[in-house]
Amino acid sequence: MIRRLCILGIGLIGGSLALALKQSGGVGEIVGYEQDSVRRSKALALGIVDRIESSLEEALKDADVVVLAVPLSAMEVLFQEMASSLKLGTVVTDVGSVKDSVVTAARARLGDNITYFVPGHPIAGAEKNGPEAATADLFFLHKVILTPLSENCASAVKVVRAMWRQVGAEVIETSASYHDKMLAGTSHLPHVLAYALVDLLTNLGETQEIFQFAAGGFRDFSRTASSDPIVWRDICLANREPLLDLLEQFRAELHRISEAILYSDEAKLVEIFTRAKAARDAHYKV
Structure with a gap:
């Protein structure tokens, strides 16, 4: 005690x-x-x-x-x-x-x-x-x-x-370094993405209409955008290098998906989505 x-x-x-x-x-x-x-x-x-x-x-x-x-x-x-x-x-x-x-x-x-x-x-x-x-x-x-x-x-x-x-x-x-590398991907990057998505949609205008038509998936994904902005400013800056590295990799992943959509590459979209679904399903039941 x-x-x-x-x-x-x-x-x-x-x-x-x-x-x-x-x-x-x-x-x-x-x-x-x-x-x-x-x-x-x-x-x-x-x-x-x-x-x-x-x-x-x-x-x-x-x-x-x-x-x-x-x-x-x-x-x-x-x-x-x-x-x-x-x-x-x-x-x-x-x-x-x-x-x-x-x-x-x-x-x-x-x-x-x-x-x-x-x-x-x-x-x-x-x-x-x-x-x-x-x-x-x-x-x-x-x-x-x-x-x-x-x-x-x-x-x-x-x-x-x-x-x-x-x-x-x-x-x-x-170790501290391993912790920061892992949390950059599982916590820090998802928070940044949630903030970025909500900010993007807000800047498009018609905010009320956007949220009116949002389903549960958007609510779940955007939930972390309700977190304290000052706290997350500090986290982003304190874990700058691992987070920047992942943001670059995420940008490349978005580019691959964008290219697949642009050229109607059905096989590439299914490949990416299937791989992601399998990884997620292997670790979470819901």
């Missing part, structure tokens, strides 16, 4: 982790850190945290585990500000969707505390944010990827792994 947990940033992910640990009995006290006064009030009113601070030093005092649940662009500054307030041996982790940039920032700012920083990323979420979006079952039966560092002590990794298992998640360990 974690005696005192400090969560920096009480939104969907940080708030859901707090609720899940409370429900599972995996934590004693949860202290939140939020600079936004409205979020502080909501987090307390919803029972997400036991105490919430606007002072980082006060929030970190005597914490056994600290979770950074803030946007990627805020990570480095927060690492720098918290370094002097951490007691040596406090386990620190994060929930960022990109790992290489977070690891670089942590190594630059945490000093000796880098030994106890275990990067992580829960593969779970929703398009809504804020404390009111938090739910205790968000991580149940979902994957959490840890990317331990060469500097890590085994006990720190064990604590973070146990925390996520406590809330029903399946924990996987890999």
